[in-house]
Amino acid sequence: MTTQTIAAETGKTSGSGWKRLAGMREIGLILIILALFAAMSFASPYFLTWENMRAMAMAFAVEGIVVVGMTILLISGGIDLSVGSVTALAMVIAGLLFLNGVDPWTASLIAILACTAIGALMGFFVTKVGLHHFIVSLAAMVIARGACLLGTGGRPLGLFTLPPEFKFIGQGSIGVIPVVIVIFVVVVVAFDFMLRRTTMFRKVFYTGSNEKAAAYSGIRTKKVIFLTTTLCSALCGFAGVIYMARFGSAQPTFGVGMELNVIAAAVIGGASLSGGSGTIFGAILGTILLSVVSSSLALLDVSVYWQDIIRGSILLAAVTIDHYLSKRRR
Amino acid sequence: MSDVILKVSHLSKAFGAIQALRDVQFELRRGEIHALAGENGAGKSTLMNIIDGILQPDSGEIHLDGRPVRISSPAAAQRLGIGLVHQEIALCPDITVAENIFMAATNASRSLLVDYAGLNGRAADILSGLGDIDPSTLVRSLSISQQQLVEIAKALTLDCRVLILDEPTAALTEKEATVLFAIMHRLAEQGIAIIYISHRMAEIFGHCDRVSVFRDGQYVVTHNVAETTPTDIVNAMVGRVVDNRYPAKFQGDSLSAPAILEVENLSSPGLFSDVSFTLRRGEILGLGGLIGAGRSEIIKGICRIDETATGTVRLEGKPLDARRYQQSIREGLVYLSEDRKGDGLFLDMSIAANVSALRLGLVSKGGIIDQRRENLQASDLGRRLNLKCGHVGQPVSALSGGNQQKVAIAKMLSVNPKVIFLDEPTRGVDVGAKLEIHRILRDLANAGVGIVVISSELPELIGVCDRVLVVREGRINGEVSGDAMTEQNIMYLASIDAERARAGGARP
Structure with a gap:
């Protein structure tokens, strides 16, 4: 972060400052990722190849869009367990519409709108009825998954007739850069900028940091929470449509357990489960870290079961380190 | 001295950049009631938390019975015979009084099963000396003062030789406090050393043997209570002679100055009714009254934080047409809530x-x-x-x-407000900053900002404000200004119906 700081009074000065400490986490993550790269390039000749890099980037790019939504929601003090099944539902809705003769672009738009509506409904239950995010999204997770299975009979929908210009979103490249990566970078840069600089998203921080104080500052906190909840589901819908273009199919069981990965990435990147802090950049680094670890373990022929154990341990370690760092900050 | 039971020397403790204790000393004798006095932030609580093992000092020594000890946890403190009764009640509401009292004992017990029948009996023994509390009732159903007594009973079960009471009378009625003091004296006669933290000079001078004063994390002085005066202690707490603490009052004529804010017949069902008053340019208006009388609610009604309030609010003569607080802010009304950490600031931002x-x-x-x-x-x-x-x-x-x-x-000032409402503006603030805040308020008033202050501290209300409206049960029960602004008159209006207060001389 490049925050200009102006000394108000020469008093007790901690010198470094909060912003720079917050920036340190991101630098720390980058160093860890680079170290992993270095180690892996020795361990496996295949690791540093273009194909592997591209595969890895493709793997985290679409999920990264969901991470963006989750991070913003976490900052506002919420959480969403339904991201995996809502993403799958977007694929299923768009896929079913396509198979019934709707052109894929319209189908995708409808699917994204449907996911947005799910988010709005969750937002309604949280802000108007007064239920907890955790419970509401847990219910939504199960319901959306049920809807996926109901709509498809539990079998993947093959969408072989998708027009090439639609598949281009998920499979094509601009020069050597896959379109998916381009979309991902645009989303990340846009939201990172907005989160850091716009008044709209500053209100998300105020609300998550202290909802009551935000209300006493004239901020309509319920509206903020409603919107972050809705935005998260909308981004899931967007991600689901890209997945469909990429796979050329709609898979009703896609994204099981995705919520854990996504929350872990956001938290490793500095988002707090109690709201009020987090950055998109950090969360994306968290995503990349988890993805590099998975890919490395796969290349090293580590069993998938071990992979989960290692990923869980990384999450625990990251949160523990953060806990001690933030204590020292105080 | 042989009867010294606890001796603290050269103790220091820092939290980040803030030095909470600096080379502090303290000495406690067997059988004495030793008062600790000091402003908020003077370091009393930190010292007590160190003695109780909740915090670890950065440096320094603690001697118990002449031997150096390291108190690593509250459980270790209990084994050494040190019991701390916290200011905030920390009982489990959904279990019985007896189970709460023996929580620590149960924790330390070697036996696998809890002897519930015995618990009630033993709890009854301890409570009989304290008050009329049934050991088998749930803590949830007790009043705050009864819960406080249960806390004390809990500390007494531990065979403690050093008992620390952190502002125990804050929540007690006078009668209950009298009972507590009787108990304290009895315990002291049995040889228990008591550390008593209080802000109330009357209690310190009525019931304690010695008093130690702390200021800004440093030890200042210890006196025998019989050989000092409340004024000396206050001066030692503040670090200078306390006089002329408040800035000069409004010089103009408050009746002829132009009105900034006029409130007419403001009501909110169940909270307050028929509130009318005028705030004039240059004056600081106080809202007095007991906690729960509806002072904060009235202000929230004016600012439209409470969106259901009805009535007319005129700002500089124009009716204020705000439906939400956001609109009030835009018009120039800002509210500073009383709970700074809870709902005033974004601490981590x-x-x-x-x-x-x-x-x-x-x-x-x-x-x-x-x-x-x-x-x-x-x-x-x-x-x-x-x-x-x-x-x-x-x-x-x-x-x-x-x-x-x-x-x-x-x-608040960032939006160039026309009227600011401050709810307990100096709560939990040290004396130096308090004086500065008072000065800031007066400067703002002189610059033409309308100011309304709520304070439960009567001297502050009287010292800072030009006029005080006293709220009682959701109504403005009377107004005092000038020489009539006395603690007696305000308390009178706060607790007694206006009809009688009028006879007492205060202007309604």
Whole structure:
């Protein structure tokens, strides 16, 4: 972060400052990722190849869009367990519409709108009825998954007739850069900028940091929470449509357990489960870290079961380190 | 001396950049009641938490019975015979009194099963000396004062030789406090040493043997109570002779000055009714009354934080047409809540982000925040309020209470308000910052900002305000100003019906 700081009074000065400490986490993550790269390039000749890099980037790019939504929601003090099944539902809705003769672009738009509506409904239950995010999204997770299975009979929908210009979103490249990566970078840069600089998203921080104080500052906190909840589901819908273009199919069981990965990435990147802090950049680094670890373990022929154990341990370690760092900050 | 039971020497403790205790000493004798006096933030609680093993000192020694000890945890403190009764009640509401009392004993017990039948009997023995409490009732159903007694009973079960009571009478009625003092004297006669933390001079001088004063994390002095006076102790606490603490009052004629804010027949069902008053340019208006009388609610009604209030509010002669608080802010009404940490500030966010929170539009263009302008805004206001901080990018949590409050005030001033409402503006703020805040308020009033202050501290209300409206049960029960602004008159209006107060001489 490049925050200009102006000394108000020469008093007790901690010198470094909060912003720079917050920036340190991101630098720390980058160093860890680079170290992993270095180690892996020795361990496996295949690791540093273009194909592997591209595969890895493709793997985290679409999920990264969901991470963006989750991070913003976490900052506002919420959480969403339904991201995996809502993403799958977007694929299923768009896929079913396509198979019934709707052109894929319209189908995708409808699917994204449907996911947005799910988010709005969750937002309604949280802000108007007064239920907890955790419970509401847990219910939504199960319901959306049920809807996926109901709509498809539990079998993947093959969408072989998708027009090439639609598949281009998920499979094509601009020069050597896959379109998916381009979309991902645009989303990340846009939201990172907005989160850091716009008044709209500053209100998300105020609300998550202290909802009551935000209300006493004239901020309509319920509206903020409603919107972050809705935005998260909308981004899931967007991600689901890209997945469909990429796979050329709609898979009703896609994204099981995705919520854990996504929350872990956001938290490793500095988002707090109690709201009020987090950055998109950090969360994306968290995503990349988890993805590099998975890919490395796969290349090293580590069993998938071990992979989960290692990923869980990384999450625990990251949160523990953060806990001690933030204590020292105080 | 042989009868010294606890001796603390050269103790220091820092929290981050804040030095909470600096080379502190303290000595406690067997069988004495030893008062600890000091302002908020003087370090009393930190010292007690160290003696009880909750915190570990950075350096220094603690001797118990002449032997050096390391108190690593509250459980270790209990084994050494040290019991602490916290100011905040920390009981489990859903289990019985007896189970609460023996919580620590059960924790230390070797046996696998809890002897419930025995518990009630033994609890009854201990409670019989304290008050009329049934050991088998659930703590939830007790009053606050009864819960306080249960806390004390809990400490007594531990065979303690050193008993620390942290402001135990804050929640007690006078009668209950009398009972507590009788118990304290009895325990002291049995040889238990009692450390008694209180702000009330009357209690210190009525019931304690010695008093030690702390200031800004440092030990100041210890006196035998019989050989000193309350004035000496207060002066030692404050560090200077206390006089002329309040800034000069409004010089003009408050009746002829133009009205800034007029409130007419403001009501909110169940909270307050028929509230009418006028705030004039240059004056500071106080709202007095008991806690729960509806003072904060009235202000929230005026500012439209309570959106259901009905009535007329006129700002500079024009009717205020605000439906939400956001609109009131835009019109120039701002409210500073009484619970600074709970609902006033964003503690983990930067000073600059706190100051700009009321109207981000002032530091942004087209919805994009200009970081430079935001920092400038905070540092300008910070300089004006003499805010002590490293830089405005620091989180507010790194500041002291007084400086946090200045950030909260800077936040209000950031929107150039016409009228500010401050709810307990100096609660939890040290004396130095308190004086500064009073001065700031007077300067603002002189500059034409309308100011309404709620305070439960009567001397503050009288010292700072030009007029005080006293609220009782949701109504304005009377008004005092000038020489009639006395603690007696305000308390009278706060607790007794206006009809009788009128006979007592206060202007209704």
